[in-house]
Amino acid sequence: MMRVAFTGARVSELSNEPPPLFSHVAHVNVQHDAEFFCFFSFSVRNANARSHLSTFLVAFSRNMLAMLDRIYSSLLNRRLRSSHAVAAAAAAQRATGDDARQLKAAGFGAQTMKQVGFSASELASAGYKAPKLKKAGFDAFSLRAAGFDARKLKATGFKVAALQTAGFTASELAAAHFKATQLKAAGFDARSLRDAGFGAAELRIAGADAAEMEAAGYSIELLVIAGFSPRQLLAAGLTGDAINATFNRALGTAKDWTLPQNARSSLPSASRRTLKLYYANDPSAGYRR
Helix, strand or coil, rough: EEEEEEECCCHHHHCCCCCCCCCCCCCCEEECCCCCEEEEEECCHHHHHHHHHHHHHHHHHHHHHHHHHHHHHHHHHHHHHHHHHHHHHHHHHHHCCCCCCHHHCCCCHHHHHHHCCCCCCHHHHCCHHHHHHHHCCCHHHHHHCEEEEEEEEHCCCCHHHHHHCCCCCCHHHHCCCHHHHHHHHHCHHHHHHHHHHCCCCHHHHHCCHHHHHHHHCCHHHHHHHHHCCCCHHHHHHHHHHHHHHHHHHHHHHCCCCCCCCCCCCCCHHHHHHHHHHHHHCCCCCCCCC
């Protein structure tokens, strides 16, 4: 952000085309940002000059923006020259045999070190942290190769899609506390999420249907616990006998649960009781609700 102020400036100093009856500006404030927008605040002493204000603003803006453009270009070129000089100094010091750790001790930043050819692994070994390396332009793949785990890269700001592209598995991303919804949206299949330790209810919330969950290895009991109805299980390819056996065992009934009139009857109770039976049969199952 750049601010320029003129106080008591004459119009002829600001514009080559001063409008009539507008020979003096009492106060001008100009605020300028990187996109070259200007915001003006004028106080005029001559009330008759207000009708000519728009004409003045056009000429003023043209000249002021040209001036600010020259100032910005000058500052940018100076910064680039400084950056090139720093990189040249780092390259010269590296050519003498200094390693990344020595150049870091000399005060060179991660971006300069990347410019002169150091890898993410070399910089990580020298003590540069993941946020600095990400800011320097290294991607998640490079940082994973440098030894940073999914949890560290998540904290650095990488999203699940970038971490998946970098080669992290669903299990690694689950350990970094990404949710099943995030992993499924990134393209991981139901089997990968099951192997990562997510429960059937979590996959259902993430958008997985009964068919893909059954194909991924979830038992009919777990699908019932997750809240799928008999009709949904039937559509997923499970047999009516298996569905009825599960629901009747849970509810102590002898119904055909695949019939439309029974499809949703006592579904919450079936889910709760199936869960109770599931733990009774295998207390170490470790089911994640």
